[in-house]
Amino acid sequence: MPLHHVAIYVSDMNKSREFYDPVLAACGYVVSFAYDQYAYYAPKSNPRAAEFGLTLADPSKPIGSTHVAFGAKSPSQVTEWYNVAVTSGGKDNGPPGLRTEYHKGYFGAYVHDPDGHNVEFVHIDVASECPLTANT
Secondary structure, eight states: OOOOOEEEEESOHHHHHHHHHHHHHHTTEEEEEEOSSEEEEEETTOTTOOOEEEEEOOTTSOOOOOEEEEEOSSHHHHHHHHHHHHHTTOEEEEEEEEOTTTOTTEEEEEEEOTTOOEEEEEEEOHHHHSOOOTTO
16 A cells, blocks of 8 residues: 655744745645644645645654655756755755665765754666666
């Protein structure tokens, strides 16, 4: 069964929206719906299909840390999204580059959002990861 949606807790909705609105717009998302305590984003092609959300956290509880990765079509798109994220207040957690420690063809970049969540932008070159041979 495919993943339907995921939401992360944030401490300041306005500050988080200042970060996520432009970052997710660069990734091809639009705001599907937003209220004081929630904001959900959906692909531009299906704005009712909210996939990623922000939920205002209860200030008496710790937020924790989450890792979220957004798939890009190319290494240049990874770099573009990373630049938008840093310009929008994200803190560098690993500039764009090959991550061969994960596996061959893995190109990623990382930023921390305003609450310290690790946001990744990734492109995997499937051709270099799984080359076809005459026997496959």
